[in-house]
Amino acid sequence: MVGSPIAIALTAALLLAVVAIPVLLIIIAMRGGRHMPKIVALVSYAVMVVVCGASVVAAITLLSGAAVEVTVPITPVEPYLPAGVTLEPATSATIHSGGMDQATLVVSGLPLATRLVMLAALLIAAATAIAVCVVVIRLARSVMSGNPFAVGTAALIATGWILLIGGVSASLVGQIGDVMACYDLFEYTGGTAPESWNPAGGFAGPGWPQPAGFNLTIPWWPLGGALVLALIAGVFRYGEQLQRDSEGLV
Amino acid sequence: MPPEDDAGRVHCRLDELLERRGITLTRLSEMVGVSVVNLSVLKNDRARAIRFSTLTAICDALDCSVGELLQVRPG
Known part of the structure; x- marks a missing residue:
């Protein structure tokens, strides 16, 4: 369907919106940004609504055991051709090493434990996003009310910790859920095959990948986000000090 | 820093x-x-700080010294 005119038009419209909205916000900010806090607050409210809605739908889907899309890590499979097949390369590009190390699948019938772990990752990520949106809304409101430092450094530092712990744990729990789903899907206890069929190197080559095992990757973006919030908290502390110093000054 | x-x-x-x-x-x-x-x-003695420019302008306008305008009460 990717090639249909409607799909192309929709993709183009979506891309335009994705590019246009940030550009519009930057233009507004550069023109003095009088309405910027209101726009930021509205966008944050919209993000909260979308996150809540998407989380509820995803949670219901997971708990009901309906088909869900998962991306699971697999033992890398090198691209290969069946014996006797050769292709004329389109360019001079050649593969030296590596392989396909993950599979995106629509699956159903996952065990409850796996679904609960995936649900936990989803809820942690949603709660983290909502916490960040709440502090952004509070910041925007305090700017609109003419008291930009009303949010306070403690709230910003707390949000930094939430972002750090929530972001890292959501990613790690999500990866654990993916690995569990991978084992649930690709592990086998036995099977049958034609007598003559004996693939070297297991079943990965012919199309049945093996789970990659626990190889957790710690994401660094929550640490970056938390550091930015800590920096903003430092700026706010300085601003509060200046505001206090100027109180009662004539 | 002196006490507030x-x-x-x-x-x-x-x-x-x-x-x-x-x-x-x-x-x-x-x-x-x-x-x-x-x-x-x-x-009304609610000011906690005063700019030199404000002080100078008031003293000029009222033709007085800083000591006449401001007094420090005993602690």
Whole structure:
């Protein structure tokens, strides 16, 4: 369907919106940004609504055991051709090493434990996003009310910790859920095959990948986000000090 | 840094100086270019700090010294 005119038009419209909205916000900010806090607050409210809605739908889907899309890590499979097949390369590009190390699948019938772990990752990520949106809304409101430092450094530092712990744990729990789903899907206890069929190197080559095992990757973006919030908290502390110093000054 | 409470020991004699010279707060505001609100804060001893420029302008307008305008009460 990717090639249909409607799909192309929709993709183009979506891309335009994705590019246009940030550009519009930057233009507004550069023109003095009088309405910027209101726009930021509205966008944050919209993000909260979308996150809540998407989380509820995803949670219901997971708990009901309906088909869900998962991306699971697999033992890398090198691209290969069946014996006797050769292709004329389109360019001079050649593969030296590596392989396909993950599979995106629509699956159903996952065990409850796996679904609960995936649900936990989803809820942690949603709660983290909502916490960040709440502090952004509070910041925007305090700017609109003419008291930009009303949010306070403690709230910003707390949000930094939430972002750090929530972001890292959501990613790690999500990866654990993916690995569990991978084992649930690709592990086998036995099977049958034609007598003559004996693939070297297991079943990965012919199309049945093996789970990659626990190889957790710690994401660094929550640490970056938390550091930015800590920096903003430092700026706010300085601003509060200046505001206090100027109180009662004539 | 000196204690914050000490700011309350400074007494501004703006009220007496204005009365003696027959000048209203509004008129002084026009003369020195400081808002009536800020002058009122100063007059009622609610100010916690004063700019040198404000001090100079008030002293010039009322033809007085800093010592006549501000007094430090004993702690």
